[in-house]
Amino acid sequence: MTDKIRGSIGPDGPPWPVDLLADLHAGVLEPGRAAEVGARVAADPDARAVLAALDSVRADLGALREAPAPPMPEHFAARIDAALAEEARRAFATNTPPAGAPVIDLATARRKRGRMAAWGGGLLTAAAAAVAVAFVALPQDTPGTGVAAPSPTVSDGGTNAEPPLSVGRENIGESVNDVVDAEDYGPLGDRAGLDRCLDANAIDPASAQVVGVRPVTLDGKSGVMAIMLGEKAAQFRVLVVTPDCSALYNGLIN
Numbered sequence: 001m002t003d004k005i006r007g008s009i010g011p012d013g014p015p016w017p018v019d020l021l022a023d024l025h026a027g028v029l030e031p032g033r034a035a036e037v038g039a040r041v042a043a044d045p046d047a048r049a050v051l052a053a054l055d056s057v058r059a060d061l062g063a064l065r066e067a068p069a070p071p072m073p074e075h076f077a078a079r080i081d082a083a084l085a086e087e088a089r090r091a092f093a094t095n096t097p098p099a100g101a102p103v104i105d106l107a108t109a110r111r112k113r114g115r116m117a118a119w120g121g122g123l124l125t126a127a128a129a130a131v132a133v134a135f136v137a138l139p140q141d142t143p144g145t146g147v148a149a150p151s152p153t154v155s156d157g158g159t160n161a162e163p164p165l166s167v168g169r170e171n172i173g174e175s176v177n178d179v180v181d182a183e184d185y186g187p188l189g190d191r192a193g194l195d196r197c198l199d200a201n202a203i204d205p206a207s208a209q210v211v212g213v214r215p216v217t218l219d220g221k222s223g224v225m226a227i228m229l230g231e232k233a234a235q236f237r238v239l240v241v242t243p244d245c246s247a248l249y250n251g252l253i254n
Contacts, residue, residue, distance in 0.1 A: 014044045021047055025054045164215040164222065172218070173253040176236055179212040179227045186215030186224045187243040194226060197245035203228075203237070216240060223248045230254075 023029050024037050041047040162184065167175040188194050194213060195205035209229035216225045218240050228237040230252055240249040 014040075014047065016041065016044065016047045016050070018050065021050045022054065025051055162214075164217050165225070166217050167225070169219055169249065172238060172240075172249060175216070175225070176212075176227055176238070176253070179214045179216075179225050182212045182214040184214045188213075188224050188241075194224070197224075197241045198226070198239070200245040201239060201241065201247050201250055203239065208237075218248045221248055225249075 020037065021041065024034060024041065029037065041051070165175060165178055185191065185194055188197060198205045198208055210226055211229060212227040214225055216223055223240045223242050226239045230237050235252055235254050237252055238249060239247065241247055
């Protein structure tokens with residue numbers, strides 16, 4: 001409350017402190033004090049004017065409580081609608097697999113295949129052919145030592161090719177992450193060469209969802225590993241073939 005004073009005479013009224021008049025109007029004074037002040041205020045026109053103004057304020061506030069709420073401005077409503085729509089979209093979005101789980105979304109795999117096919121076909125074919133020539137020409141083992149010879153490093157543009165991935169039949173499942181997303185056809189040359197080997201091993205090239213291909217050595221034998229999506233979640237079809245499409249490994253892993 002304010003400490004303004006209304007009225008004309010006396011320390012306790014008149015003139016009347018506005019705080020005192022407001023307390024009287026609100027009914028918070030003790031009964032004896034309220035009766036004393038009320039009797040004296042009734043004889044003061046200025047004090048009665050203050051009480052009348054307080055009555056008017058109370059009436060106006062009561063009318064506002066009963067009045068209908070004004071409509072929300074359109075720009076605020078639009079922002080709220082947009083926020084609610086975004087929240088609903090997030091709530092019903094498809095959950096992605098946890099990090100590290102060996103599950104690959106089918107749509108993601110298809111997009112990866114599309115990106116692979118869109119890469120420079122001519123350059124990749126030339127590079128793969130050069131790698132194939134070097135792969136066939138170089139011996140796999142150094143005579144008299146039993147140690148594998150260095151992997152071929154021929155590639156178009158002078159860039160060194162990755163060496164074949166060394167895997168064993170007993171741990172072939174551990175190599176999946178190293179082959180997924182790779183697109184190195186090695187001695188097969190290109191996707192057409194891989195498709196020929198798929199067909200030779202009773203796998204339909206048109207429906208095979210290839211998610212990675214890379215040269216490997218399986219138990220010391222050189223070949224190319226192709227990873228395909230299986231029919232179940234977290235299942236992969238693994239095919240390892242030699243350059244003439246003979247299968248070194250053909251099976252499902254989970």
